[in-house]
Amino acid sequence: MKRRHILQAAPALWLAGLPAARAQGYPDKPIKYIVPVAAGGGSDLVGRTVTDRWGRALGQSFVVENQGGGGGVIASQLAARAAPDGYTLMQGYVATHGTSPATRKLPYDPVKDFTPIGMIGATPNVLVVDANLPIKDFKEFVAWLGANKGKASYGSAGAGSLTHLTMELLKLQLKMPMVHIPYRGIAPAITDVIGGQTQAMFPGLAAALQHIRSNRLRPIAVTGRQRAPQIKDVPTLEELGLKNFDAMQWYGVVGPAGMPADIVGKLNTTLNQTLAAPDMREKLSAEAVEPQPMTPAAFGQYLQQDIQRWTQLVKAQNLKID
Incomplete structure (x- = not known):
């Protein structure tokens, strides 16, 4: 009887240990990092700066793939359709996961089709x-x-x-x-x-x-x-009495929907460690970007709030976007 119980319990014990073993072994090959703009621009610089250091923290390299066109639609579709195994990530930003969803009918859902990994940072307008x-x-x-x-x-x-x-x-x-x-x-x-x-x-x-x-x-x-x-001498619009002007040009990391929580956790932890490096703020300052590390849950909430903000504005101003 004891032997039978042990054999019955073995699969459950093996499955229970699977997430930890999976996260420990991840990543064991390079990670594709899709940047939804052409090479050479500010967003590309942010992506390459962060992934260079982030790869060292993970012990594996990132392969940056620029996919411009369609205002980020092509890149977003590629990322959303990828296997949710942590080996394809995308640098989502205010256009792909903020303003475009509010102004256009897109072939992807900016919330349901993606797993939020974490915020990189933001720059003001x-x-x-x-x-x-x-x-x-x-x-x-x-x-x-x-x-x-x-x-x-x-x-x-x-x-x-x-x-x-x-x-x-x-x-x-x-x-x-x-x-x-x-x-x-x-x-x-x-x-x-x-x-x-x-x-x-x-x-x-x-x-x-x-x-x-x-x-x-x-x-x-x-x-x-x-x-x-x-x-520093220029005031914020919030200081001047206007509300809802915390909007920023932001950059973050997303993956396909359904990514395992343990892999998301490892990616988020190492990303935040990368952003906390003393020289990272200086490197990102070339694009006036201030690091803003977040948990996956906080970043996911940020995305939804940004989409809601611009959707409400489009309706209020009756904006017609071709």
């Missing part, structure tokens, strides 16, 4: 104006808008982009009209603010910083809960 305008601060900006109703315009990196939606959020709260001029990318939009064709915009801090330092753009306010260390 900065409200800037043409430096030649008689605007020195936010109060003067609001007064100028009031005096130029129907005449003021703002540029964005494209319809439905974070630069577009952030300004629409500002318009909603200020109840001030501004004409939206969408561009194909952030660079031409900034060029036209500097040239006076448009008067304001909300670029990411990394894209705007060189123009702020050369006094060609004047910073008025930043998004986020804290002032940006690169422009």
Whole structure:
């Protein structure tokens, strides 16, 4: 009888020890890391900087695969369809898991089709104006808008982009009209603010910083809960009394839905250790990104809240995104 009981219990004991053994042996081969933009941009730099150090913490290398196109749709579909074994991860960001789900019908579900691993970090958007305008601060900006109703315009990196939606959020709260001029990318939009064709915009801090330092753009306010260390004298919109402006250009890591909890835990722990390295903040500062380590659960909640934020705005402003 005892022998029979032991034999019956053996499979259960083996299965109970499986997760620990699996996590201990993981990873035993390189991990594919999909970055949903072309090589060479800011998001690509963030991904390569983090995975280089993260791979050392895991004892295995990452193979970065750039999959641009479709605003991250192609990359997201590839990641969502991959085996949930921890060997295919993706750098989700505010477009793939924030603004695009709020503005477009996508061939993937940003929540149900993915496993949240952890946040990498975020950079604020900065409200800037043409430096030649008689605007020195936010109060003067609001007064100028009031005096130029129907005449003021703002540029964005494209319809439905974070630069577009952030300004629409500002318009909603200020109840001030501004004409939206969408561009194909952030660079031409900034060029036209500097040239006076448009008067304001909300670029990411990394894209705007060189123009702020050369006094060609004047910073008025930043998004986020804290002032940006690169422009410490510029207040946050929250400080100025506007709510829901903690929105940021964020980067995080997701995998396919259904990943084992033990592997997710190991990835999250080593990612957070990587972000805590003393020199990592300095490395990410090239893109004005501040590390923001989170648990998988906290990151998953963050994703859902970001999608909800922009979905509500699109409905409130009745935005039509082609």
